[in-house]
Amino acid sequence: METTAQLLGEPLPVELMNTIWADRDGVHDALADPDGTRAWLRAVAPRIALLADHDLAGITAADTADLAGRLVLLRDALRRLAAEATGDPRTAAASAIRERDAAIAAVNQAAGAVPTWSALTWVAGEAPVRHVRTQGHAAGAAVSAIAEEAIGMFSRGDEAGLRACLAPGCVLYFVKDHPRREWCSPSCGNRARSARHYRRHRTGGSD
Incomplete structure:
Protein backbone atom coordinates (compact mmCIF):
# COMPACT_ATOMS: atom_id res chain seq x y z
CA MET A 1 0.00 0.00 0.00
CA GLU A 2 1.27 3.46 -0.92
CA THR A 3 0.61 6.52 1.22
CA THR A 4 -2.16 8.83 0.04
CA ALA A 5 -0.29 11.84 1.42
CA GLN A 6 1.31 14.22 -1.06
CA LEU A 7 5.04 14.03 -0.36
CA LEU A 8 6.51 17.24 -1.77
CA GLY A 9 10.12 16.98 -0.59
CA GLU A 10 9.47 19.35 2.32
CA PRO A 11 11.12 19.01 5.74
CA LEU A 12 9.69 16.01 7.60
CA PRO A 13 7.61 18.08 10.04
CA VAL A 14 5.93 19.74 7.04
CA GLU A 15 5.45 16.37 5.32
CA LEU A 16 3.70 15.21 8.49
CA MET A 17 1.49 18.32 8.50
CA ASN A 18 0.55 17.46 4.93
CA THR A 19 -0.90 14.08 5.85
CA ILE A 20 -4.08 16.16 5.96
CA TRP A 21 -4.88 16.86 2.31
CA ALA A 22 -7.86 17.80 0.19
CA ASP A 23 -9.40 17.19 -3.21
CA ARG A 24 -12.81 17.73 -4.79
CA ASP A 25 -14.30 15.13 -2.48
CA GLY A 26 -13.23 16.95 0.68
CA VAL A 27 -10.48 16.80 3.29
CA HIS A 28 -8.68 13.49 3.86
CA ASP A 29 -6.38 12.04 6.51
CA ALA A 30 -3.54 9.80 5.31
CA LEU A 31 -3.08 8.56 8.89
CA ALA A 32 -6.72 7.64 9.43
CA ASP A 33 -5.99 3.94 9.93
CA PRO A 34 -3.01 1.69 10.81
CA ASP A 35 -2.40 0.78 7.17
CA GLY A 36 -2.20 4.44 6.23
CA THR A 37 0.18 5.12 9.11
CA ARG A 38 2.42 2.24 8.12
CA ALA A 39 2.39 3.36 4.46
CA TRP A 40 3.39 6.92 5.37
CA LEU A 41 6.19 5.77 7.67
CA ARG A 42 7.47 3.44 4.98
CA ALA A 43 7.46 6.31 2.46
CA VAL A 44 9.50 8.63 4.70
CA ALA A 45 11.73 5.93 6.26
CA PRO A 46 14.68 6.65 3.90
CA ARG A 47 14.81 10.16 5.36
CA ILE A 48 14.94 9.01 9.00
CA ALA A 49 18.32 7.64 10.05
CA LEU A 50 16.98 5.20 12.64
CA LEU A 51 14.09 3.74 10.65
CA ALA A 52 14.27 0.90 8.13
CA ARG A 80 -1.71 24.55 14.91
CA LEU A 81 1.78 26.08 15.22
CA ALA A 82 2.06 26.41 11.44
CA ALA A 83 -1.24 28.28 11.36
CA GLU A 84 0.13 30.62 14.03
CA ALA A 85 3.37 31.18 12.12
CA THR A 86 1.71 31.80 8.75
CA GLY A 87 -1.48 33.58 9.77
CA ASP A 88 -3.33 30.81 7.97
CA PRO A 89 -6.88 32.00 7.13
CA ARG A 90 -8.14 28.64 5.77
CA THR A 91 -11.07 27.28 7.76
CA ALA A 92 -10.78 23.82 6.20
CA ALA A 93 -7.14 23.61 7.27
CA ALA A 94 -7.79 24.35 10.96
CA SER A 95 -6.15 21.96 13.41
CA ALA A 96 -8.10 19.84 15.86
CA ILE A 97 -5.89 21.44 18.53
CA ARG A 98 -7.17 24.95 19.13
CA GLU A 99 -4.82 26.27 21.84
CA ARG A 100 -1.22 27.16 21.05
CA ASP A 101 0.02 26.11 24.49
CA ALA A 102 -1.59 22.68 24.05
CA ALA A 103 0.16 22.33 20.70
CA ILE A 104 3.53 23.28 22.19
CA ALA A 105 3.05 20.77 25.01
CA ALA A 106 2.20 18.02 22.51
CA VAL A 107 5.34 18.70 20.45
CA ASN A 108 7.54 18.72 23.55
CA GLN A 109 5.99 15.49 24.81
CA ALA A 110 6.54 13.80 21.45
CA ALA A 111 10.18 14.91 21.30
CA GLY A 112 10.97 13.41 24.69
CA ALA A 113 8.92 10.22 24.44
CA VAL A 114 11.62 7.95 22.98
CA PRO A 115 15.22 9.02 23.62
CA THR A 116 17.81 8.63 20.87
CA TRP A 117 21.56 9.04 20.85
CA SER A 118 24.52 8.71 18.52
CA ALA A 119 27.02 5.86 18.54
CA LEU A 120 30.30 5.61 16.65
CA THR A 121 31.62 2.48 14.95
CA TRP A 122 35.04 2.35 13.35
CA VAL A 123 36.19 -0.83 11.69
CA ALA A 124 39.92 -1.03 10.99
CA GLY A 125 40.63 0.04 7.43
CA GLU A 126 37.22 1.67 6.97
CA ALA A 127 35.83 5.14 7.56
CA PRO A 128 34.19 5.87 10.92
CA VAL A 129 30.39 5.71 10.83
CA ARG A 130 27.75 7.43 12.97
CA HIS A 131 24.73 5.34 13.96
CA VAL A 132 21.58 6.45 15.73
CA ARG A 133 20.48 4.30 18.64
CA THR A 134 17.14 4.37 20.37
CA GLN A 135 15.46 3.24 23.54
CA GLY A 136 12.29 1.46 22.41
CA HIS A 137 11.21 0.50 18.90
CA ALA A 138 12.57 2.54 16.02
CA ALA A 139 9.19 3.55 14.59
CA GLY A 140 8.29 5.18 17.89
CA ALA A 141 11.63 6.95 17.93
CA ALA A 142 10.90 8.25 14.44
CA VAL A 143 7.95 10.21 15.84
CA SER A 144 10.25 11.76 18.43
CA ALA A 145 12.82 12.56 15.74
CA ILE A 146 10.22 14.42 13.67
CA ALA A 147 9.16 16.38 16.76
CA GLU A 148 12.80 17.21 17.48
CA GLU A 149 13.25 18.46 13.91
CA ALA A 150 10.11 20.57 14.27
CA ILE A 151 11.43 22.17 17.46
CA GLY A 152 14.63 23.02 15.61
CA MET A 153 12.66 24.47 12.72
CA PHE A 154 10.54 26.76 14.89
CA SER A 155 13.29 27.74 17.35
CA ARG A 156 15.82 28.65 14.62
CA GLY A 157 13.31 30.93 12.95
CA ASP A 158 13.02 28.62 9.94
CA GLU A 159 9.26 28.97 10.20
CA ALA A 160 9.66 32.39 8.58
CA GLY A 161 9.78 30.53 5.27
CA LEU A 162 6.75 28.41 6.09
CA ARG A 163 3.67 29.15 4.01
CA ALA A 164 0.05 28.04 3.84
CA CYS A 165 -0.86 27.17 0.27
CA LEU A 166 -3.73 29.49 -0.59
CA ALA A 167 -4.69 27.81 -3.84
CA PRO A 168 -8.43 27.05 -3.98
CA GLY A 169 -9.28 23.99 -1.89
CA CYS A 170 -5.72 23.29 -0.69
CA VAL A 171 -4.93 22.64 2.99
CA LEU A 172 -1.19 21.93 2.63
CA TYR A 173 1.85 23.82 3.91
CA PHE A 174 5.19 24.34 2.22
CA VAL A 175 8.53 26.05 2.76
CA LYS A 176 9.13 28.96 0.40
CA ASP A 177 12.51 27.91 -0.99
CA HIS A 178 12.50 30.28 -3.96
CA PRO A 179 11.48 33.96 -4.08
CA ARG A 180 8.91 33.29 -6.81
CA ARG A 181 7.32 30.24 -5.22
CA GLU A 182 3.71 30.92 -4.22
CA TRP A 183 2.12 27.46 -4.06
CA CYS A 184 2.84 24.04 -2.61
CA SER A 185 2.93 22.38 -6.05
CA PRO A 186 2.62 23.19 -9.76
CA SER A 187 -0.91 21.77 -9.80
CA CYS A 188 -1.99 24.21 -7.11
CA GLY A 189 -0.32 27.02 -9.06
CA ASN A 190 -2.29 26.06 -12.15
CA ARG A 191 -5.53 25.91 -10.16
CA ALA A 192 -4.90 29.31 -8.60
CA ARG A 193 -4.10 30.88 -11.96
CA SER A 194 -7.24 29.37 -13.48
CA ALA A 195 -9.34 30.77 -10.64
CA ARG A 196 -7.71 34.17 -11.07
CA HIS A 197 -8.37 34.09 -14.82
CA TYR A 198 -12.01 33.16 -14.20
CA ARG A 199 -12.48 36.05 -11.76
CA ARG A 200 -10.98 38.53 -14.24
CA HIS A 201 -13.14 37.20 -17.06
CA ARG A 202 -16.29 37.32 -14.93
CA THR A 203 -15.72 40.85 -13.66
CA GLY A 204 -14.20 42.19 -16.87
CA GLY A 205 -11.29 43.66 -14.97
CA SER A 206 -8.20 42.70 -13.01
CA ASP A 207 -7.96 41.43 -9.46
Whole structure:
Protein backbone atom coordinates (compact mmCIF):
# COMPACT_ATOMS: atom_id res chain seq x y z
CA MET A 1 0.00 0.00 0.00
CA GLU A 2 1.27 3.46 -0.92
CA THR A 3 0.61 6.52 1.22
CA THR A 4 -2.16 8.83 0.04
CA ALA A 5 -0.29 11.84 1.42
CA GLN A 6 1.31 14.22 -1.06
CA LEU A 7 5.04 14.03 -0.36
CA LEU A 8 6.51 17.24 -1.77
CA GLY A 9 10.12 16.98 -0.59
CA GLU A 10 9.47 19.35 2.32
CA PRO A 11 11.12 19.01 5.74
CA LEU A 12 9.69 16.01 7.60
CA PRO A 13 7.61 18.08 10.04
CA VAL A 14 5.93 19.74 7.04
CA GLU A 15 5.45 16.37 5.32
CA LEU A 16 3.70 15.21 8.49
CA MET A 17 1.49 18.32 8.50
CA ASN A 18 0.55 17.46 4.93
CA THR A 19 -0.90 14.08 5.85
CA ILE A 20 -4.08 16.16 5.96
CA TRP A 21 -4.88 16.86 2.31
CA ALA A 22 -7.86 17.80 0.19
CA ASP A 23 -9.40 17.19 -3.21
CA ARG A 24 -12.81 17.73 -4.79
CA ASP A 25 -14.30 15.13 -2.48
CA GLY A 26 -13.23 16.95 0.68
CA VAL A 27 -10.48 16.80 3.29
CA HIS A 28 -8.68 13.49 3.86
CA ASP A 29 -6.38 12.04 6.51
CA ALA A 30 -3.54 9.80 5.31
CA LEU A 31 -3.08 8.56 8.89
CA ALA A 32 -6.72 7.64 9.43
CA ASP A 33 -5.99 3.94 9.93
CA PRO A 34 -3.01 1.69 10.81
CA ASP A 35 -2.40 0.78 7.17
CA GLY A 36 -2.20 4.44 6.23
CA THR A 37 0.18 5.12 9.11
CA ARG A 38 2.42 2.24 8.12
CA ALA A 39 2.39 3.36 4.46
CA TRP A 40 3.39 6.92 5.37
CA LEU A 41 6.19 5.77 7.67
CA ARG A 42 7.47 3.44 4.98
CA ALA A 43 7.46 6.31 2.46
CA VAL A 44 9.50 8.63 4.70
CA ALA A 45 11.73 5.93 6.26
CA PRO A 46 14.68 6.65 3.90
CA ARG A 47 14.81 10.16 5.36
CA ILE A 48 14.94 9.01 9.00
CA ALA A 49 18.32 7.64 10.05
CA LEU A 50 16.98 5.20 12.64
CA LEU A 51 14.09 3.74 10.65
CA ALA A 52 14.27 0.90 8.13
CA ASP A 53 11.72 -1.34 6.45
CA HIS A 54 12.47 -4.22 8.81
CA ASP A 55 11.62 -1.96 11.76
CA LEU A 56 8.14 -1.44 10.34
CA ALA A 57 7.70 -5.10 9.46
CA GLY A 58 8.37 -6.05 13.06
CA ILE A 59 5.83 -3.85 14.83
CA THR A 60 2.53 -5.27 16.00
CA ALA A 61 -0.97 -4.06 15.16
CA ALA A 62 -1.23 -2.59 18.66
CA ASP A 63 2.07 -0.75 18.19
CA THR A 64 0.88 0.58 14.83
CA ALA A 65 -2.34 1.88 16.37
CA ASP A 66 -0.29 3.59 19.10
CA LEU A 67 2.00 5.13 16.48
CA ALA A 68 -1.00 6.39 14.53
CA GLY A 69 -2.30 8.15 17.63
CA ARG A 70 1.09 9.71 18.37
CA LEU A 71 1.63 10.84 14.80
CA VAL A 72 -1.84 12.37 14.55
CA LEU A 73 -1.37 14.25 17.83
CA LEU A 74 2.01 15.56 16.67
CA ARG A 75 0.62 16.40 13.23
CA ASP A 76 -2.30 18.35 14.68
CA ALA A 77 0.04 20.21 17.05
CA LEU A 78 2.36 21.16 14.20
CA ARG A 79 -0.53 22.33 12.05
CA ARG A 80 -1.71 24.55 14.91
CA LEU A 81 1.78 26.08 15.22
CA ALA A 82 2.06 26.41 11.44
CA ALA A 83 -1.24 28.28 11.36
CA GLU A 84 0.13 30.62 14.03
CA ALA A 85 3.37 31.18 12.12
CA THR A 86 1.71 31.80 8.75
CA GLY A 87 -1.48 33.58 9.77
CA ASP A 88 -3.33 30.81 7.97
CA PRO A 89 -6.88 32.00 7.13
CA ARG A 90 -8.14 28.64 5.77
CA THR A 91 -11.07 27.28 7.76
CA ALA A 92 -10.78 23.82 6.20
CA ALA A 93 -7.14 23.61 7.27
CA ALA A 94 -7.79 24.35 10.96
CA SER A 95 -6.15 21.96 13.41
CA ALA A 96 -8.10 19.84 15.86
CA ILE A 97 -5.89 21.44 18.53
CA ARG A 98 -7.17 24.95 19.13
CA GLU A 99 -4.82 26.27 21.84
CA ARG A 100 -1.22 27.16 21.05
CA ASP A 101 0.02 26.11 24.49
CA ALA A 102 -1.59 22.68 24.05
CA ALA A 103 0.16 22.33 20.70
CA ILE A 104 3.53 23.28 22.19
CA ALA A 105 3.05 20.77 25.01
CA ALA A 106 2.20 18.02 22.51
CA VAL A 107 5.34 18.70 20.45
CA ASN A 108 7.54 18.72 23.55
CA GLN A 109 5.99 15.49 24.81
CA ALA A 110 6.54 13.80 21.45
CA ALA A 111 10.18 14.91 21.30
CA GLY A 112 10.97 13.41 24.69
CA ALA A 113 8.92 10.22 24.44
CA VAL A 114 11.62 7.95 22.98
CA PRO A 115 15.22 9.02 23.62
CA THR A 116 17.81 8.63 20.87
CA TRP A 117 21.56 9.04 20.85
CA SER A 118 24.52 8.71 18.52
CA ALA A 119 27.02 5.86 18.54
CA LEU A 120 30.30 5.61 16.65
CA THR A 121 31.62 2.48 14.95
CA TRP A 122 35.04 2.35 13.35
CA VAL A 123 36.19 -0.83 11.69
CA ALA A 124 39.92 -1.03 10.99
CA GLY A 125 40.63 0.04 7.43
CA GLU A 126 37.22 1.67 6.97
CA ALA A 127 35.83 5.14 7.56
CA PRO A 128 34.19 5.87 10.92
CA VAL A 129 30.39 5.71 10.83
CA ARG A 130 27.75 7.43 12.97
CA HIS A 131 24.73 5.34 13.96
CA VAL A 132 21.58 6.45 15.73
CA ARG A 133 20.48 4.30 18.64
CA THR A 134 17.14 4.37 20.37
CA GLN A 135 15.46 3.24 23.54
CA GLY A 136 12.29 1.46 22.41
CA HIS A 137 11.21 0.50 18.90
CA ALA A 138 12.57 2.54 16.02
CA ALA A 139 9.19 3.55 14.59
CA GLY A 140 8.29 5.18 17.89
CA ALA A 141 11.63 6.95 17.93
CA ALA A 142 10.90 8.25 14.44
CA VAL A 143 7.95 10.21 15.84
CA SER A 144 10.25 11.76 18.43
CA ALA A 145 12.82 12.56 15.74
CA ILE A 146 10.22 14.42 13.67
CA ALA A 147 9.16 16.38 16.76
CA GLU A 148 12.80 17.21 17.48
CA GLU A 149 13.25 18.46 13.91
CA ALA A 150 10.11 20.57 14.27
CA ILE A 151 11.43 22.17 17.46
CA GLY A 152 14.63 23.02 15.61
CA MET A 153 12.66 24.47 12.72
CA PHE A 154 10.54 26.76 14.89
CA SER A 155 13.29 27.74 17.35
CA ARG A 156 15.82 28.65 14.62
CA GLY A 157 13.31 30.93 12.95
CA ASP A 158 13.02 28.62 9.94
CA GLU A 159 9.26 28.97 10.20
CA ALA A 160 9.66 32.39 8.58
CA GLY A 161 9.78 30.53 5.27
CA LEU A 162 6.75 28.41 6.09
CA ARG A 163 3.67 29.15 4.01
CA ALA A 164 0.05 28.04 3.84
CA CYS A 165 -0.86 27.17 0.27
CA LEU A 166 -3.73 29.49 -0.59
CA ALA A 167 -4.69 27.81 -3.84
CA PRO A 168 -8.43 27.05 -3.98
CA GLY A 169 -9.28 23.99 -1.89
CA CYS A 170 -5.72 23.29 -0.69
CA VAL A 171 -4.93 22.64 2.99
CA LEU A 172 -1.19 21.93 2.63
CA TYR A 173 1.85 23.82 3.91
CA PHE A 174 5.19 24.34 2.22
CA VAL A 175 8.53 26.05 2.76
CA LYS A 176 9.13 28.96 0.40
CA ASP A 177 12.51 27.91 -0.99
CA HIS A 178 12.50 30.28 -3.96
CA PRO A 179 11.48 33.96 -4.08
CA ARG A 180 8.91 33.29 -6.81
CA ARG A 181 7.32 30.24 -5.22
CA GLU A 182 3.71 30.92 -4.22
CA TRP A 183 2.12 27.46 -4.06
CA CYS A 184 2.84 24.04 -2.61
CA SER A 185 2.93 22.38 -6.05
CA PRO A 186 2.62 23.19 -9.76
CA SER A 187 -0.91 21.77 -9.80
CA CYS A 188 -1.99 24.21 -7.11
CA GLY A 189 -0.32 27.02 -9.06
CA ASN A 190 -2.29 26.06 -12.15
CA ARG A 191 -5.53 25.91 -10.16
CA ALA A 192 -4.90 29.31 -8.60
CA ARG A 193 -4.10 30.88 -11.96
CA SER A 194 -7.24 29.37 -13.48
CA ALA A 195 -9.34 30.77 -10.64
CA ARG A 196 -7.71 34.17 -11.07
CA HIS A 197 -8.37 34.09 -14.82
CA TYR A 198 -12.01 33.16 -14.20
CA ARG A 199 -12.48 36.05 -11.76
CA ARG A 200 -10.98 38.53 -14.24
CA HIS A 201 -13.14 37.20 -17.06
CA ARG A 202 -16.29 37.32 -14.93
CA THR A 203 -15.72 40.85 -13.66
CA GLY A 204 -14.20 42.19 -16.87
CA GLY A 205 -11.29 43.66 -14.97
CA SER A 206 -8.20 42.70 -13.01
CA ASP A 207 -7.96 41.43 -9.46
